[in-house]
Amino acid sequence: MSQDPPLVIVEDLKKHFPIRQGILGNRLGGAVRAVDGVSFEIQPAETLGLVGESGCGKTTLGRTLLGLYPATSGSICIAGTNVRQAKGSGLMALRRKAQMIFQDPFASLNPRWTVSAIVGEPLHVHRLGATEQARMERVRELLQLVGLSPTHLNRYPHEFSGGQRQRIGIARALASDPAFVVCDEPISALDVSIQAQVVNLLEDLQKRLGLTYLFIAHDLSMVRHICDRVAVMYLGIVVEMADRDELYEHPVHPYAQALLSAVPIPDPRKDRHRQRIILPGDVPSPANPPSGCRFHPRCPIAKSHCAEVVPIWRELLPGHWTACHEAVAPG
Amino acid sequence: MTHLLEVADLTTRFHTPEGTIYAVNGASFSVKQGETLAVVGESGCGKSVSMLSILGLISVPPGEIVAGRAVFDGRDLLRMKDEELEAIRGKEISMVFQDPMTSLNPVLSIGRQVTEAMRVHCGLSAEEAERRAVDLLDQVGISDATSRLGEYPHQFSGGMRQRVMIAMALSCDPRLIIADEPTTALDVTIQAQIVELVIRLREQRGMGVIWITHDLGVVAGLADRVSVMYAGFIVEETDVDSLYDDPRHPYTLALLAALPRIDRRRKDRLKPIRGSPPSLLVEPHGCPFAARCEFVIERCRHENPSLQLVSTGHRIACWVDTRGGRSP
Numbered sequence: 252m253s254q255d256p257p258l259v260i261v262e263d264l265k266k267h268f269p270i271r272q273g274i275l276g277n278r279l280g281g282a283v284r285a286v287d288g289v290s291f292e293i294q295p296a297e298t299l300g301l302v303g304e305s306g307c308g309k310t311t312l313g314r315t316l317l318g319l320y321p322a323t324s325g326s327i328c329i330a331g332t333n334v335r336q337a338k339g340s341g342l343m344a345l346r347r348k349a350q351m352i353f354q355d356p357f358a359s360l361n362p363r364w365t366v367s368a369i370v371g372e373p374l375h376v377h378r379l380g381a382t383e384q385a386r387m388e389r390v391r392e393l394l395q396l397v398g399l400s401p402t403h404l405n406r407y408p409h410e411f412s413g414g415q416r417q418r419i420g421i422a423r424a425l426a427s428d429p430a431f432v433v434c435d436e437p438i439s440a441l442d443v444s445i446q447a448q449v450v451n452l453l454e455d456l457q458k459r460l461g462l463t464y465l466f467i468a469h470d471l472s473m474v475r476h477i478c479d480r481v482a483v484m485y486l487g488i489v490v491e492m493a494d495r496d497e498l499y500e501h502p503v504h505p506y507a508q509a510l511l512s513a514v515p516i517p518d519p520r521k522d523r524h525r526q527r528i529i530l531p532g533d534v535p536s537p538a539n540p541p542s543g544c545r546f547h548p549r550c551p552i553a554k555s556h557c558a559e560v561v562p563i564w565r566e567l568l569p570g571h572w573t574a575c576h577e578a579v580a581p582g
Numbered sequence: 583m584t585h586l587l588e589v590a591d592l593t594t595r596f597h598t599p600e601g602t603i604y605a606v607n608g609a610s611f612s613v614k615q616g617e618t619l620a621v622v623g624e625s626g627c628g629k630s631v632s633m634l635s636i637l638g639l640i641s642v643p644p645g646e647i648v649a650g651r652a653v654f655d656g657r658d659l660l661r662m663k664d665e666e667l668e669a670i671r672g673k674e675i676s677m678v679f680q681d682p683m684t685s686l687n688p689v690l691s692i693g694r695q696v697t698e699a700m701r702v703h704c705g706l707s708a709e710e711a712e713r714r715a716v717d718l719l720d721q722v723g724i725s726d727a728t729s730r731l732g733e734y735p736h737q738f739s740g741g742m743r744q745r746v747m748i749a750m751a752l753s754c755d756p757r758l759i760i761a762d763e764p765t766t767a768l769d770v771t772i773q774a775q776i777v778e779l780v781i782r783l784r785e786q787r788g789m790g791v792i793w794i795t796h797d798l799g800v801v802a803g804l805a806d807r808v809s810v811m812y813a814g815f816i817v818e819e820t821d822v823d824s825l826y827d828d829p830r831h832p833y834t835l836a837l838l839a840a841l842p843r844i845d846r847r848r849k850d851r852l853k854p855i856r857g858s859p860p861s862l863l864v865e866p867h868g869c870p871f872a873a874r875c876e877f878v879i880e881r882c883r884h885e886n887p888s889l890q891l892v893s894t895g896h897r898i899a900c901w902v903d904t905r906g907g908r909s910p
Contacts, residue, residue, distance in 0.1 A: 304769035304770070304771065304772075305740075305769055412858050414858065442624040442625055442796065442859075443624060443796065443798075443837060443840055443841060444624060444836065444837065444840050444854065444855035444858075445854075445858065446840070447840040447841075447852035447853065447854035447855070448854040448855075450842075450852055451851055451852055451854060454851065469769065469770070470842075471770070471844055472799070472841070472842040472843060472844040473842045475842065475843075475844055475848070476842035476843075476848055476852065477842075495848075496847055499844065509771060510770065510771060511844070512774075513770040513771045513773065513774035514770050514799065514844050515773075515774075515777075515797070515799030515800050515802060515803045516799060516802060516803075516843075516844060516845045517798040517799045517801075517802050517826065517838065517841055517843070518802055518826050518845070519802040519803070519822045519823050519826055520823065520826075521802075521845060522799075522802045522803040523803070527774055527778075529771075529774055529775055529778060530771050530775075533739045533741060533742070533772075
């Protein structure tokens, strides 16, 4: 990776949602610890993948990063701006630099707005472009950038297919010329044949515009394809992080191992001879995570101390991090 | 071995205010006892509608089953009266739906829902049915089944609800289970549990299984035979090994090329399929894949190819021999 300072620095980030009880909702009954102490950095023009199963906190993490949810504690720094302290013009500047592409291309576009209004909105909000004409010119340019025709300008979202709508969402995210884009499951609502189109577009745009991505997904095959580094989340924390091929070829955390072994391979001969690690039970509630290592009740290699001592986040090999007492360096 | 279910030329349309939807256009497939057939295709390709048509679960109108037959155990399901079909549905043939969140009734206890089919179809008493329900829940891996019978769906996780659905589907010892994307809403580790469960139950009970999915990964680990559907047509049909070793139809080839692989290092960009699937509101004319196909020849645009045998047990609907190198 490059020698530049990281574009995104996250330290011990926590996001807890209070649970309100009682008829008036005025009694606090603990908290859902959706993100519970996460640290990582993302280099400029890098793609960091964030994987994990539903409820592990990956979407909350993405939203907290951009300040869409106020963080409970910890620090977030994007392109030199402290996200938690940003206000007024500083916050506006941050919103321009850090954007988001959403999962559902049907729910994330206003059905009553035309494409030009949707893609042009960030230009209005951030007062980009001197005249209305200049802004329309920019909207045309953005549509072309994402592979749509300028003739689509005055159409409404319902006139487009899922893949085309996701392109509109991408054009909107790019309108303010951001450096950092959080892609929250951008392809999981699309069919296989359309997924590849959108993924290739995201890659092309990254190359052309030098974008930095946080790519949140549960499709582990696609993450291996598109990401430089990958972080695996379980119940609010990152349990393992490494370069793409290192993680997929030598996972060290038992959860990461089980997760990867569960992904079916589209090759029956290979799939038949695979050792699948089937985890017992379900993911516990993040309102009341297990003591010690949160994975210990389902872990195939748990020892007695795993139930008591919280494992530290350590660098097992250069660039290969994990939070597990029992993990040993591969090889 | 004879076929448990043999569907031929199934054609289903929906007459809507926007026009006629050509949902299924002459689909043929079959499944034997103890065999798993995977029906693969993208959203809107007609895979679910085919199954609903067979079981008489299409509302007519707007739906219409224009043609075809579905022979189960020597009798054509499409020609049966409602009462006859009711005696088969949930007993001889049962179905597992995609969404375990919405296919259970939220206000009825799990016990009530699991025992219902047994009381209706097998004439079991309440106590007998309950005893068997505990046994079934135990088999699908729900521990402490006796006390969980009194619980309600919201007290179960997604994976557990899907197990309940499978227990319900098994309750009358069906000879055929039709599973419509049963793991799509679930996480991969839970999907692995469910797939393993279905494989084990199929081996123990010798049922036939039809598994509808869009996931070519799941198919590889589960199916014996595969039918690939596109725009209401079956375009390729073969055993699971040759689907991946020797895919022949341009659509199957393109699907496999568009898929990222978890088991190897990245070599190149993905190869997307250009364009998007055809509108089902237009009466099919020529090969449905012609507009997106890289092997397309003039004939494809006018004449729809029927399924032809290319090797033992391997049929494709295509005018072109795709093994002769890629066309420009």
